[in-house]
Amino acid sequence: MDGRKKEQWSSRIGFVLSSAGAAIGLGAIWKFPYVTGMSGGGAFLLIFIAFTILIGLPMLISEFIIGRGAEKEAISAYKKLAPDTLWIWVGRLGVIGCFLLLSFYSVVGGWVLIYTGLSIPGMIIKDGANYSELFEAIISNHMTTFLGLALFLLINVIVVSFGIQNGIERANKYLMPLLFIFFIVLVVRSLTLERAMEGVRFFLTPSFENITSEAILYALGQSFFALAVGFSCMVTYSSYLSKDVSIPSSAGWVVIMNIFVSVLAGLAIFPAVFSFGLEPAEGPGLLFIVLPTVFSKMPFGELFFSMFLLLFLFATLTSSFSLLEIIVSAFTANGNRSRQAVSWVSGLIVFIAGIPAALSFSSLADFQIFGKTVFDATDYLVSNLLLPIGNLLIALFIIHKMDETLVKQEFLLTGNFSPSLYTTWRWLMKWLVPIGIVIVFINLVTNS
Numbered sequence: 001m002d003g004r005k006k007e008q009w010s011s012r013i014g015f016v017l018s019s020a021g022a023a024i025g026l027g028a029i030w031k032f033p034y035v036t037g038m039s040g041g042g043a044f045l046l047i048f049i050a051f052t053i054l055i056g057l058p059m060l061i062s063e064f065i066i067g068r069g070a071e072k073e074a075i076s077a078y079k080k081l082a083p084d085t086l087w088i089w090v091g092r093l094g095v096i097g098c099f100l101l102l103s104f105y106s107v108v109g110g111w112v113l114i115y116t117g118l119s120i121p122g123m124i125i126k127d128g129a130n131y132s133e134l135f136e137a138i139i140s141n142h143m144t145t146f147l148g149l150a151l152f153l154l155i156n157v158i159v160v161s162f163g164i165q166n167g168i169e170r171a172n173k174y175l176m177p178l179l180f181i182f183f184i185v186l187v188v189r190s191l192t193l194e195r196a197m198e199g200v201r202f203f204l205t206p207s208f209e210n211i212t213s214e215a216i217l218y219a220l221g222q223s224f225f226a227l228a229v230g231f232s233c234m235v236t237y238s239s240y241l242s243k244d245v246s247i248p249s250s251a252g253w254v255v256i257m258n259i260f261v262s263v264l265a266g267l268a269i270f271p272a273v274f275s276f277g278l279e280p281a282e283g284p285g286l287l288f289i290v291l292p293t294v295f296s297k298m299p300f301g302e303l304f305f306s307m308f309l310l311l312f313l314f315a316t317l318t319s320s321f322s323l324l325e326i327i328v329s330a331f332t333a334n335g336n337r338s339r340q341a342v343s344w345v346s347g348l349i350v351f352i353a354g355i356p357a358a359l360s361f362s363s364l365a366d367f368q369i370f371g372k373t374v375f376d377a378t379d380y381l382v383s384n385l386l387l388p389i390g391n392l393l394i395a396l397f398i399i400h401k402m403d404e405t406l407v408k409q410e411f412l413l414t415g416n417f418s419p420s421l422y423t424t425w426r427w428l429m430k431w432l433v434p435i436g437i438v439i440v441f442i443n444l445v446t447n448s
Contacts, residue, residue, distance in 0.1 A: 007164045012245045014169040019237055019250070020257040021172045021318025023228040024179070026108060026287075029315055032222070032262050033269045034286055036203065037279075039215030043206040045266070047216060049259055051223035055436050057255050058428045059229040059391060062398045064247045065410040067238030069402070073329035074232035077239065082401050090393045094232030095330045097386040101231070102323040102350050104357040104378045106156075109316040110148025114138060115288065116309040125296045125305055135288040140362040149354050155317060157347035160324045161340045164240050168321050175314040182311040183264040189304055190271040199270035214447075221440040225383070226258055230390035233322040236329050246415035248425075268308075272298075287312060324350070388441035395434050399426070 009015040036044045070077035075091035082088070115138070118124050124134070138144055159167045190196060224230060238247070269286070272294045273279065279290075291308060295301035324346060331342045356364055360375035369377040398407060411422050 008240045008242055009169055010165045012250060014165070014173060015237070015241055015245065016250050016253045016257075017176045018168055018172040018318075018321075019228075019234060019254045021176050021315075022233055022237065022322035023226060023254060023258050023319075024261050024315050025105075025228075025319035026112075026312060026316050027222075028226055028258065028262055029265045029312060031286075032226075033203075033266045035215070035218055035222075036266060037270065039212070039218070040207045040210035041202045042204045043208045043211050044215055044219060045203070045263070046206055047211070048219040048222055048226075048262070051220050051436075052226060052255060052259060054223075054428060055220070055433050056223040056227045056229065057251060058425055058433055059224065059395065060227045060234060060251045060254060061248055061411070061425060062394055062429060063229055063232060063234035064238040064241070064251055065407055066232075066394070066398060066402065067235035068241045068243070068247065069406050069410045070235075071239055073236045073239050073333050074326055075330050076333045077232070077235050078397070081403070081406075082397070085401075087397055087401060090390065090397060091232055091235070091330075093386065093390055093393070094230075094235070095326055097231040097382055097390060098233060098323040098326045099350065099353070100378055100386070101382045102320060102327070103353040104375050104382075105316070105320060105323065106149055106152050106350065106354050107145065107358045107375065109152040109313075109320060110145060110150075110358070111139060111288070112309060112313050112316055113152050114144055114148040116306070116313050119302065119306040119309050122302045125292055125302045127296075129292070129296070131289045131292045135285075136361075142359070142362060145358040145362075146355070149358050150351060152316075152320070153347045153351050153354075156320050156324045157343050159317075159321055160328055161343035163339060168325060171321065172318055175318055179261075179311055179314045179318075180264075182307050182314075183261070183268060186268040186304060186308060186311070187264055189298070190268050190275075193271055193275040193298070195275045196271035199272070199274035200267065202274065203266040203270040217440065217443045220436055221388075221444065224391050224437070224440065225387065226262075227255065228319065228322060230387040230394065231326065232390070232394070233326050236326045237322060239329075244414055246413065246417075247410060248415055248417060248421070384444040388437055388444065392434060392437045392441070395429055395437065399430050 009018070032048075036048075066077055066081065070080045072080050073091075074094045075088060078087045078091045115124065159171045161167065162170075191200070228234060241247075241250075269291075273290065276294055276297050278294060292305060295305035295308070298304060324343070327346050327350075328339060328342050331337055331346070332339050356374040357378055360367075360373035364374055367374065372380060408422055411417075411425065412419070
């Protein structure tokens with residue numbers, strides 16, 4: 001037994017909150033409502049929920065089984081379960097993917113951090129402000145983006161360096177409830193606006209005539225990405241999980257919380273946007289350009305916009321904790337290195353790696369890799385190539401390589417589930433999930 005594995009989550013709720021925090025990121029909160037709006041409203045929401053339950057949930061259960069079954073972090077887990085094989089590269093791919101993802105994700109986290117700091121004293125929302133110009137000015141300023149990147153990673157390093165119980169679990173126990181409280185307050189405020197029900201009807205009423213094949217494929221892809229599966233982050237998280245916790249029920253709660261947040265995001269954004277006759281914009285524009293316009297028209301708009309930014313910041317941090325943890329745990333697995341030292345060194349290396357992405361909107365804007373900026377190229381590599389490949393390899397590993405007796409034991413342990421539930425999960429992982437991954441992968445590559 002290595003030194004690292006002596007640490008565990010203190011409770012099931014701590015594990016579930018931390019896993020949900022890893023899954024609930026910026027994409028789920030700001031990109032999901034936009035794509036929902038462009039893809040038929042309630043119809044897209046229903047399709048996304050169906051795919052999340054049939055594809056995302058089985059993948060999440062798979063990573064939990066691999067992690068707790070091996071009782072090792074990502075790289076060591078595959079090494080233990082399939083010794084002297086190339087399957088160890090599934091774990092290595094996860095660490096590399098998380099490193100690359102964190103390098104540009106932290107840039108966006110830095111923007112959110114800077115905006116939050118500026119919004120609290122009321123320096124964002126002003127009469128006659130041009131929010132598009134403000135956003136461009138912030139992301140093109142070297143010192144501002146470097147400061148945001150450094151502070152965001154500093155928070156991550158401090159939390160992860162304290163370990164599982166005293167760092168990640170404790171932070172998530174505060175941040176996740178606050179995220180839900182802020183969200184509910186914002187939803188209530190949004191629903192009390194004039195014409196708010198138009199936005200609610202648009203978001204929740206299925207309109208299947210507007211559904212396209214592209215929207216269905218996006219919902220399919222989002223079902224993987226929304227639960228943070230594919231890079232073995234959840235393998236690492238579940239390696240700290242005790243044997244008296246049911247894996248399927250824990251995964252189910254993570255999925256429920258993730259879907260709930262997606263619904264809250266839509267209920268917070270669509271009524272407000274419809275109320276003021278605006279259209280939600282994709283990606284950063286929604287958070288940094290459209291929403292300031294919306295909140296500027298509300299009484300106490302500065303207060304509610306600050307709450308919204310804090311909510312986004314919490315979501316970004318809880319996701320990034322898991323990305324840094326998989327890196328740190330990989331280099332502390334043998335127990336010979338200090339978690340604190342590895343956390344600080346890893347944070348510094350990620351900061352250096354994130355500099356080109358941070359400069360993609362200023363001095364490196366003209367530097368192109370296959371026609372994309374460093375930021376966009378890294379995003380493409382991670383989201384369109386490494387993540388689908390990681391998901392497919394994990395699906396193949398748990399069905400065709402991992403010992404089925406151990407898989408079944410971990411699935412049914414402490415859950416009092418019918419064996420037919422295990423049979424259903426295994427069928428989904430053997431057929432539906434791999435086919436879905438291949439379809440998403442081909443679509444992403446051919447349409448990017």
